[in-house]
Amino acid sequence: MRVDSSLFRLTTVRRQSLFYALIFIGSGASLPYMPLWFASKGMSGAQIGLILALPLLLRAVTGPIMGVWAEKFPLFRSPMIRLAIAGGVAYGGLMLWPVAGDARFWLFVALWAVGYSCITSISPLLDVMTIQMSKREAFNYTGPRAVGSASFIAANIAVGYGLNWIGVDLVVIWVVVLCFLAAGAAWAVLPRAPRHIEEGPTATDSAPAYLPQQTGAQRIRELLANPVFVLLLAAMGCVQGAHAFYYGFSTIIWKSQGLDGATSGYLWGAGVAAEVLFLMFGFRLRNRFGSWTLLVAAAGLSTLRWFMMGFAPPAWALWPLQTLHAFSFAACYLAGLDLVNRMAPKGSESLAQTLNAAWVTGVMMGLSTLASGPVYDALGGRGYWVMAGMAGAGLLIAAYLYRRQVMRP
Structure with missing residues (x-):
């Protein structure tokens, strides 16, 4: 055969x-x-x-x-x-x-x-x-x-x-x-x-590399001189950085609610599984509605996710909230990849994406990680509301960019 x-x-x-x-x-x-x-x-x-x-x-x-x-x-x-x-x-x-x-x-x-x-x-x-x-x-x-x-x-x-x-x-x-x-x-x-x-x-x-006429510092300045690019990084930084409290304290909070380690592991897995499914099929939503719309949806559903998590919901409610990881992370990531790549001048795509990663998953996530410990000590599970406020700030910026980039005459 x-x-x-x-x-x-x-x-x-x-x-x-x-x-x-x-x-x-x-x-x-x-x-x-x-x-x-x-x-x-x-x-x-x-x-x-x-x-x-x-x-x-x-x-x-x-x-x-x-x-x-x-x-x-x-x-x-x-x-x-x-x-x-x-x-x-x-x-x-x-x-x-x-x-x-x-x-x-x-x-x-x-x-x-x-x-x-x-x-x-x-x-x-x-x-x-x-x-x-x-x-x-x-x-x-x-x-x-x-x-x-x-x-x-x-x-x-x-x-x-x-x-x-x-x-x-x-x-x-x-x-x-x-x-x-x-x-x-x-x-x-x-x-x-x-x-x-x-x-x-x-x-x-x-072989000798392709070298644009501009120096690296000049290309960085060119990217950062674009206010839409800077605001886009700010919006994504707020939405993605809001995950820091979840990454650091979700398992501890769930255990304090009486959930065992296996259930916590399955809840984590459910969130990542939702992310995988969105990355496989979410491009259809992006192609239909556009990346700016997808970014606004990601910021809005992220705000909803963390706001609801602050009420210490019972186990049955945690499962649908975990599926929102498809938007709070994956949709934001997918929209950001496309928008950053589109804004980058030719020859600066790698630089634009590394600036994106440096700010969104670097500086913003790092600051949120450092802040999450004191927030948890002060508020316990209600610390999710601080993250909801952070995601909400990202929503406001994303909505402003949507009006400017999509709805302008």
């Missing part, structure tokens, strides 16, 4: 999906479980909070630097290879600490900041590559990203079970291995696609 070889051919969509999966399999271990590893090495809660928040805040600086640096390479994959290797080396250094006490803490701060900055810089570069490739080859760019989110769920569950067998050191080993696997996959699997189509098949990893 003849087997259809097209089933096994690595098309561009499958290549992008595989690389997204590797990146998210790594983050599926680091995001929920690295705090446990730091705690096992003697770090206090305050120290863990600083370790985790510092690279988020530093993205205001590291994001633009990475974006300018990445655009000097002629191929999309070249900076991703280097970032994955650097991230793997930094994360690996976490297990080689020869010092104790405060020196160990500051070593962890430095190594985690370097590793996290490198690995999280890959995602916006990969987003730009996928968007550009989808235009060239006419496929839906949200599909590969949905595969990444699904892989996050699988990794979260797999590492959770593995901790029972191997112990907490599995977390760092897992992340380091995935970094080097991602570096190898970026070289062997990602298409050797030129960043700029005019360079065509002559581009190589070591």
Whole structure:
């Protein structure tokens, strides 16, 4: 019987999906479980909070630097290879600490900041590559990203079970291995696609890069001189940053309501599953109603989600509220990718997306993470109302931009 070889051919969509999966399999271990590893090495809660928040805040600086640096390479994959290797080396250094006490803490701060900055810089570069490739080859760019989110769920569950067998050191080993696997996959699997189509098949990893006439600083100033771009980042930063309280304290709050750990895990999974489904099919809503409309809907439903969560709803009500993650996160992310890419001047797409990531999931998420602890101490579960206010600010900005960009005569 003849087997259809097209089933096994690595098309561009499958290549992008595989690389997204590797990146998210790594983050599926680091995001929920690295705090446990730091705690096992003697770090206090305050120290863990600083370790985790510092690279988020530093993205205001590291994001633009990475974006300018990445655009000097002629191929999309070249900076991703280097970032994955650097991230793997930094994360690996976490297990080689020869010092104790405060020196160990500051070593962890430095190594985690370097590793996290490198690995999280890959995602916006990969987003730009996928968007550009989808235009060239006419496929839906949200599909590969949905595969990444699904892989996050699988990794979260797999590492959770593995901790029972191997112990907490599995977390760092897992992340380091995935970094080097991602570096190898970026070289062997990602298409050797030129960043700029005019360079065509002559581009190589070591060839002279396409360099716009403007310097990196000039291109940053050009982007930030666009008030619509700046307000768009502000709106998305408010909507996405409002998730910080949920990420940090939802499980604690649910347990205080009498829900067991398994139920909390399923609730988290329901939110990410809704995100995956929206990334797979939400582009139809975007194509029908437009990205500005999608952004307003995301901000409005995010405000509703956190406002209702502040009432400590019973378990049966939590499930539909968790499905709103499809809008509070995924719809905002999808709309933002499209709008930022459309606003970026030619040759500055990677820079625009790294500025987007630096502000939205860096500075705003970092500040919200730092604020969430005191908010929880003061208000408990009602701290969700503070996040509702933050999302509401994003809604006001998004509504203003909608009127300006869509409804103007």
